[in-house]
Amino acid sequence: MAVCGIVSLLSRLCMSRPQYQKSCGISALVSCWNYLYSNLGNGSCRPISQEEALSVLGFKPPFCEIRFGPFTGNVALMRWFQLLNKHFGVPGRSFYFYKPHGKGCTIGLSSNDALARLKLGLMDENMAFIYHCQNHYFCPVGYEDVPLAASDAYKPVLLDSEAETWILIADSSRKHPGIHYKLWKDVSTDLNCQNPEFLDIRRLDRGIQKRKTKKVGGNIHCILAFERTATGQMDVLEENIETDEVQQTVPLEIEEEDSDDSVESD
Numbered sequence: 001m002a003v004c005g006i007v008s009l010l011s012r013l014c015m016s017r018p019q020y021q022k023s024c025g026i027s028a029l030v031s032c033w034n035y036l037y038s039n040l041g042n043g044s045c046r047p048i049s050q051e052e053a054l055s056v057l058g059f060k061p062p063f064c065e066i067r068f069g070p071f072t073g074n075v076a077l078m079r080w081f082q083l084l085n086k087h088f089g090v091p092g093r094s095f096y097f098y099k100p101h102g103k104g105c106t107i108g109l110s111s112n113d114a115l116a117r118l119k120l121g122l123m124d125e126n127m128a129f130i131y132h133c134q135n136h137y138f139c140p141v142g143y144e145d146v147p148l149a150a151s152d153a154y155k156p157v158l159l160d161s162e163a164e165t166w167i168l169i170a171d172s173s174r175k176h177p178g179i180h181y182k183l184w185k186d187v188s189t190d191l192n193c194q195n196p197e198f199l200d201i202r203r204l205d206r207g208i209q210k211r212k213t214k215k216v217g218g219n220i221h222c223i224l225a226f227e228r229t230a231t232g233q234m235d236v237l238e239e240n241i242e243t244d245e246v247q248q249t250v251p252l253e254i255e256e257e258d259s260d261d262s263v264e265s266d
Contacts, residue, residue, distance in 0.1 A: 004158065006123055007142030009042070010035040011170040011179055015139065016050050018174035020064055025072035026050060026057075027172035028137040029080055029226075032128035036228040037090050042125040043228070045088060053080075056087045074104070074132060074222060081226055091229045097121070097129065099222035100192045111188040115165060118223070119143055126228040131169060132221050133190060134200040138180070140223065142168035176202060191221050 014035040019027035030053045035041035078094040085092045096104045098114040121127040129140045145163040165184040190199040195218055196211045
């Protein structure tokens with residue numbers, strides 16, 4: 001473990017913050033798109049705003065009156081990424097990066113393997129990520145490996161067993177800090193919960209909670225990856241979307257920006 005941490009430009013320059021009420025999905029997506037394709041990040045296109053992206057996707061102002069929650073989901077974000085890329089003529093693809101349970105799950109990928117892949121992805125200027133947690137979408141932008149032993153503070157190389165990993169996550173909501181530090185083990189716990197149990201990663205003090213639902217098993221929480229690809233790979237996503245379209249069978253109710261106490265059912 002030679003690299004002990006990294007943070008990307010996405011957190012400083014490309015985050016679309018603040019968001020509209022419940023618009024965390026499109027806000028996170030615009031942040032990723034600007035990181036991958038605009039000159040604010042690693043591309044050459046001009047940056048796009050939430051408003052321009054919404055207009056491209058067919059939404060009409062006033063954008064502050066749109067109820068984003070009922071139609072914002074994992075598949076919707078991947079489809080919107082494809083539509084934005086087609087509109088602006090840039091190549092890319094998106095996919096489920098780590099989703100342990102439910103439709104579209106990443107079979108055979110362990111938590112440790114997902115973390116190793118995420119670290120590599122965060123160092124790749126062609127990759128950006130969105131983390132779907134409890135009633136919210138936000139963007140992993142970096143990580144830090146912290147030694148378990150104080151005597152290892154300046155150790156140049158750490159074994160995986162000698163450190164724990166914190167994930168830096170950029171938030172578009174003005175109701176929360178711009179950057180969250182969350183232990184990977186807590187992120188993994190969230191993603192590996194199954195209905196009716198869930199963990200709210202932004203409110204860890206509440207511990208494992210139970211939804212008021214009859215549904216048992218599955219979890220729509222996941223990490224999505226968005227990748228800038230070589231020219232000619234613009235249509236890679238279509239089969240992925242058609243295959244996984246049933247994943248979001250129940251509308252996602254994104255948390256109210258003016259209410260920090262609501263816990264919506266999946």
